[in-house]
Amino acid sequence: MSLIAAExxxxxxxxxxxxxxxxxxxxxxxxxxxxxPGECVGLLGRSGCGKSTLARLLLGLEKPDAGxxxxxxxxxxxxxxxxxxxxxxxxxxxxQDSIGAVDPxxxxxxxxxxPLRHLTDLDHLARKARVAELLMLVGLDRRDGEKLPGQMxxxxxxxxxxxxxxxxxxxxxxxxxxVSNLDLxxxxxxxxxxxxxxxxxxxxxxxxxxxxxxxxxxxxRVLVMEEGRIVDAxxxxxxxxxxASRALAAAVLPALPTSP
Amino acid sequence: xxRMLTIEGLRLATRRHGAPVELVRGLDLSVxxxxxTALVGASGCGKSLTCLGIQDCLPSGVTxxxxxxxxxxxxxxxxxxxGRLVATVMQNPRSAFNPVLSMRAHALETxxxxxxxxxxxxxxxxxxxAEAGLDEPARILALYPFQMSxxxxxxxxxxxxxxxxAPFLIxxxxTTDLDLxxxxxxxxxIERLVARHGxxxxxxxxxxxxxxxxxxxxxxxxxxxxxxRGDVHDIxxxxxxxxxxxxxxxxxxxxxxxxxA
Numbered sequence: 077m078s079l080i081a082a083e084x085x086x087x088x089x090x091x092x093x094x095x096x097x098x099x100x101x102x103x104x105x106x107x108x109x110x111x112x113p114g115e116c117v118g119l120l121g122r123s124g125c126g127k128s129t130l131a132r133l134l135l136g137l138e139k140p141d142a143g144x145x146x147x148x149x150x151x152x153x154x155x156x157x158x159x160x161x162x163x164x165x166x167x168x169x170x171x172q173d174s175i176g177a178v179d180p181x182x183x184x185x186x187x188x189x190x191p192l193r194h195l196t197d198l199d200h201l202a203r204k205a206r207v208a209e210l211l212m213l214v215g216l217d218r219r220d221g222e223k224l225p226g227q228m229x230x231x232x233x234x235x236x237x238x239x240x241x242x243x244x245x246x247x248x249x250x251x252x253x254x255v256s257n258l259d260l261x262x263x264x265x266x267x268x269x270x271x272x273x274x275x276x277x278x279x280x281x282x283x284x285x286x287x288x289x290x291x292x293x294x295x296x297r298v299l300v301m302e303e304g305r306i307v308d309a310x311x312x313x314x315x316x317x318x319x320a321s322r323a324l325a326a327a328v329l330p331a332l333p334t335s336p
Numbered sequence: 337x338x339r340m341l342t343i344e345g346l347r348l349a350t351r352r353h354g355a356p357v358e359l360v361r362g363l364d365l366s367v368x369x370x371x372x373t374a375l376v377g378a379s380g381c382g383k384s385l386t387c388l389g390i391q392d393c394l395p396s397g398v399t400x401x402x403x404x405x406x407x408x409x410x411x412x413x414x415x416x417x418x419g420r421l422v423a424t425v426m427q428n429p430r431s432a433f434n435p436v437l438s439m440r441a442h443a444l445e446t447x448x449x450x451x452x453x454x455x456x457x458x459x460x461x462x463x464x465x466a467e468a469g470l471d472e473p474a475r476i477l478a479l480y481p482f483q484m485s486x487x488x489x490x491x492x493x494x495x496x497x498x499x500x501x502a503p504f505l506i507x508x509x510x511t512t513d514l515d516l517x518x519x520x521x522x523x524x525x526i527e528r529l530v531a532r533h534g535x536x537x538x539x540x541x542x543x544x545x546x547x548x549x550x551x552x553x554x555x556x557x558x559x560x561x562x563x564x565r566g567d568v569h570d571i572x573x574x575x576x577x578x579x580x581x582x583x584x585x586x587x588x589x590x591x592x593x594x595x596x597a
């Protein structure tokens with residue numbers, strides 16, 4: 077059974093000027109997506125194609141207008157109480173903007189420990205030990221726990237966000253352009269870290285990006301979105317054939333200098 | 337042609353706990369007209385600060401200890417450079433625009449600063465917008481930043497640079513916030529302007545793919561210093577310094593082997 081699935085999901089937002097009649101803008105139409113345990117799925121597309129909206133729906137942050145999101149076969153809209161907590165624990169996310177994703181007044185230790193406080197029964201000391209373990213896992217130092225976000229670089233902070241996502245031992249992590257703001261050397265380090273975590277912990281990933289190069293390196297299969305629909309799917313980037321996929325492939329920057 | 341922007345011995349410093357810390361440590365760089373010079377390095381190496389230092393608009397707390405910026409051998413102050421000899425395109429176009437001014441107001445401001453406001457202002461603005469690859473330039477005149485996408489704003493940024501008729505352009509990570517397809521469009525546009533107007537571009541980036549695509553010469557920066565410089569082909573095929581090797585290796589690792597050979 078799939079871990080999480082979107083079934084014929086649709087979503088539209090209302091927008092428009094204050095006094096004008098609101099115009100519904102459809103951002104997702106009839107999207108089907110299923111992620112199996114331990115799988116790494118790449119979700120590709122240009123900005124504004126609906127990738128992030130789909131991620132928000134999968135996380136239960138917003139409700140679909142049509143269709144449903146299921147977690148282990150159950151509609152997440154109907155999950156309450158303890159089941160809700162399990163769902164929250166099982167699905168975590170990492171955003172692109174790591175600086176905006178942490179409270180600037182909280183130390184790294186408090187930031188990483190927060191999901192443990194809410195989603196697990198660990199006591200203070202056990203949490204402290206787990207945070208130290210997580211920091212080491214993502215290649216940070218135990219002493220970094222005392223730092224504030226302002227004292228860390230973008231790459232370090234993104235690792236903090238990944239450590240926080242890993243804290244409650246989730247089964248799926250949604251990475252929404254999680255490495256796009258980092259420089260290439262750091263991007264590569266984070267990708268290697270994710271592959272390693274996957275081997276170690278068997279976590280599934282939904283890797284959202286517009287960069288085919290990154291998907292090629294990490295994902296088991298890739299999906300391409302355009303204007304709110306999934307228009308292409310393949311095992312590898314090379315197997316994509318839709319015009320939207322070709323546009324993405326054509327835009328990939330060259331490996332070596334092209335000028336004469 | 338053959339104009340040249342030269343930076344000599346640029347040193348920028350801040351103070352931390354009372355002690356001076358040098359962030360850019362004696363940087364020499366030249367940007368020639370009609371070509372793209374790339375300044376690359378890992379984040380935090382001082383690339384962006386260099387770009388601000390050249391134009392003398394450093395953030396508070398950072399001071400210029402030494403350094404001269406010259407155009408065609410004549411030393412220029414920051415005020416003479418900014419917007420007149422050197423136009424700038426930044427990473428985040430949304431924060432580069434005034435949210436309560438229309439695109440037309442921004443363009444008129446640029447023309448006024450360059451002393452070229454006149455009865456034909458609107459015509460020139462439309463021509464620059466069209467040249468920057470904006471569809472329906474007349475409609476865009478009336479738009480405000482919140483009504484436009486990041487890619488459109490970045491094109492308007494470049495159109496403003498065109499309007500200023502500055503011979504040099506500093507582009508600080510101009511494509512980082514855009515998706516790959518838009519990135520390709522913006523790089524195409526910069527290339528076209530270099531070829532057509534003989535613009536001298538200093539392209540600041542961390543993405544070696546952008547360098548491979550657009551640059552002719554490359555300077556690699558690490559910890560506030562240029563550690564290697566050379567022709568773009570040499571940088572990719574025979575990187576000498578460890579920092580360059582790391583950048584090139586990380587970049588090539590993203591490609592399948594058959595493309596790298």
